[in-house]
Amino acid sequence: MELPRGYLFNGLFSGIKKTGLDLGLIWSEKGAQAAGVFTENLVKAAPVLLGRDFLEKGLLIKGILVNSGCANACTGEAGLKDAQEILKDLAVIADTAPEAILPASTGVIGERLPVESIKSRLRKLWEGLSPERYDLLAQAMMTTDTFPKIVSRSFTLSSGKRGTLLGFAKGAGMIAPHMATMLAFVLSDVEVERDFLQESLKEAVEVSFNRITVDGDTSTNDTVYLLANGLSGKIETSKDKQIFQKELLKVCSELARLIVKDGEGATKLVKVKVEGLRTEREALILAKTIANSLLVKTAFFGEDPNWGRILAAMGRSGVEFDPYEVDIFVNEIQIVERGLGKGKEWEEEAHKEMKAPEFVLTIRLREGNSSAEVLTCDLSYEYVKINAEYRT
C-alpha cells in the first residue's frame, strides 16, 4: 500500500463501545488544505456542525479525530460542548488550535459521548501516532462494518513528481443516496488550492458516495473530508487537475463500492443501470427507486429475477415512461423485451447469473439518451437481525 507523505495514524479503545477500537486520529505533519461534504439531513450531528464551521474558517487543518459507537447526534448544546471539550484537550496536547482538528462521529444517535473516558486516552492516542498505524485508524471508524475499507492510488504529475491519495471509509447501514451514515477521509500529499479541492471533492462525492444505497436511510453524521498537505507534487497545470480529479473519483468510487459490498447483511452487490431517459435526473430517480425497493432487494437475496417487482417500482417512481418500451437485463441475459417477459428459460439463465456475489441489472428505455447508475445490495435476514438488535 503506497501512503501519502507526512500522515500519521492511530486508533485505540476509549470506552465508547463495550469492546474494540472506537477512537482514531489522523495527523498531518504539515497543516493541510481541506475540503468537506456533509449530510443533507436536516438533523445534523454535533461533529458535522463543528466540522463545517472549522472548514469555513479556512485555517490549515492538522488532524481528524474520529470515534465510533456514539454519533453525538440529537445531543443539543451539550453535545457540541462535549465535542469541543475533547478537541480542546487534544489541541493542547498537540500544540495547535482546536479548529485545526476536524471531528467525525458515528454510532448510536441520542447518546452523549463519555467525555472523561475519551479525554483520559488522548495523550496515549497522540503519542502512539505512526505512519504504519492506518489499519488501527480504519478499525476505530467501524460500527457494523465487517472489514476495514482502505484504498490507495498514486499518480505522476506534469512536474514528474508523485502524488498519492489514501482513502478510508466506514459504512454498513443507513446508507442512501445523498450521503450515507458514512464517514470517508481521503488524504493526499499534493499541493493544491483550497477552492479546487472543495470543488473536486463535491464532484467526486456526487457520482460515488451519492450513488450508493443500502437501506434508503440518510444519516445525521455523514461526512467526507479531503486533506492535502502539499508535501509532494504541486497541482499546477490543467492536466494535473484532471489527473487529480480522476484519481480522487477512483478512490471515492472504490470506497463507495466497498461500503455497499459490506452493507449490513448484504450477500449481493448489484449495479442498477438505467438507460434511455430524457434526463440524467429521471434516470437517477428510476435507478434509486429500484435500488431502494424492499421487494426488489429481497428478490436479489432470493436470486429471483422478479422483473415484475422492478417494473412495479419504476411505475411508482413518478417518472413518466412507456411500460411497453422497457427492456430488462441481468448481466447480458435479457429477461424483459418491450415490457413483456421473455419466458421462464431466460429467467432461469438470469437466476444463474444472480448466484454470483456481484451482478448488473440494466433497465433500457426508449425515452431519450440519458442514463444513471446506482450501487445497491440485497436485503437479507441478517439486515433485520443487525438492526433489530443494534442497541441491545
Add this chain to the structure above:
Amino acid sequence: MELPRGYLFNGLFSGIKKTGLDLGLIWSEKGAQAAGVFTENLVKAAPVLLGRDFLEKGLLIKGILVNSGCANACTGEAGLKDAQEILKDLAVIADTAPEAILPASTGVIGERLPVESIKSRLRKLWEGLSPERYDLLAQAMMTTDTFPKIVSRSFTLSSGKRGTLLGFAKGAGMIAPHMATMLAFVLSDVEVERDFLQESLKEAVEVSFNRITVDGDTSTNDTVYLLANGLSGKIETSKDKQIFQKELLKVCSELARLIVKDGEGATKLVKVKVEGLRTEREALILAKTIANSLLVKTAFFGEDPNWGRILAAMGRSGVEFDPYEVDIFVNEIQIVERGLGKGKEWEEEAHKEMKAPEFVLTIRLREGNSSAEVLTCDLSYEYVKINAEYRT
C-alpha cells in the same frame, strides 16, 4: 355477521395457484351502482384498465370476479384479451353484459392467467353462489395473507330503514400509501346515486387505505370497488349521506387496519401520529417517512425505542422543522423532549410498551396545528423470508 341484502358469493380452486382457493365471485341479485379507486402506479394491470373502463361506461354492475395467484400485470394486449375472454364466458353463463362484471387480480406480475383452466370452472363457480359463502370469497382473494379480512356494519337511515356495508380485503405485501397491493370490495344494499358513491369512496380511501404502509412499494393492481344495489334503505337526506360516509369510512379503516396487522411477517401494528405541522401534507410526509424507514421498522421489531432513527428519518424527509422542538412518545411514555432524549429509564418504560402487539408512536412538533396518522408494521425476518422465496 350482518350481511347486505341481495349478494351472493363463491370461491373455488381454478388452477392458478398450486393449491387453495384462487377464484372468487361476488354477485348482486339486482344491478348495482358502483364506484372504484385504482392504483396510481404508472404500470397498471389488465384488470385495473378494464375495471376502470367498465365503471366509466356507467352501466349497473352485477358482479366482481377476483383471482389470486396471478396479477395479470405486465402482460400487454394478451393479458387484456385473457381477462376479456374469461369475463365474456361468465357473462354468457350469467346472462349479462361482460362490462357488468368488474375484474380484479392479485399475485405474481408478468405471468399469464391460465385462461382455459379458469373458464372450465366458471359454471361451477356460478352455480355454487350463495349468501353464506362470503368466507370462500375472502379466502379466494388471499395471497400471503394469513387470515381473511371481512368487516360488516349496519346502520339506520332517516326513513327508519336499515342499511348494511360488508367489506372484504386482501393485503399483506407491497403495501404503501396511495394504494397497496391490495384489493378491497365493499358491498351495500342502500339505494344511492352514483356520483355520491364515487365521491364517498374516494374520500374514505384517502384516509384509510392510503394511510397504511407495509413496505413502501405500491402495486400495479390495487383496486377498491364499492357496490350499492338499492335493495334496502335509500340515502335521501344529508344526514343519511353523513351516516353512510361515516360507516363507509369505518369499514375501510378497519379493513386497512387488518391489512397492516397482517403485513408480511409483521409482529407489531404501529400507529404513527405526527402533530404540530404547518399543513396536513407536511405532517403526512413526516409520518410516511418514519413509517417506511427500514431502520425504524427493524427497531419496532426489536422493541427498541430508538428515537435517533426516528429523528434521522424525519430529517431526510424534506420537511422543514426545528429538531429541538420535537417531542416523541410511545403510547403515553415520553422519550424525547425538545429534541433530546429523556434518558434510559424512560426508554426502558417505552420498551415495555413496545412489547405489546399494537402501540402508538406520537411525534409532536411546534410548527403549526396540522396533524396526520399512518398505520405501519415492523420489519421482521419473516418479511425477508416471504419475499425472497415468493416465486419459488
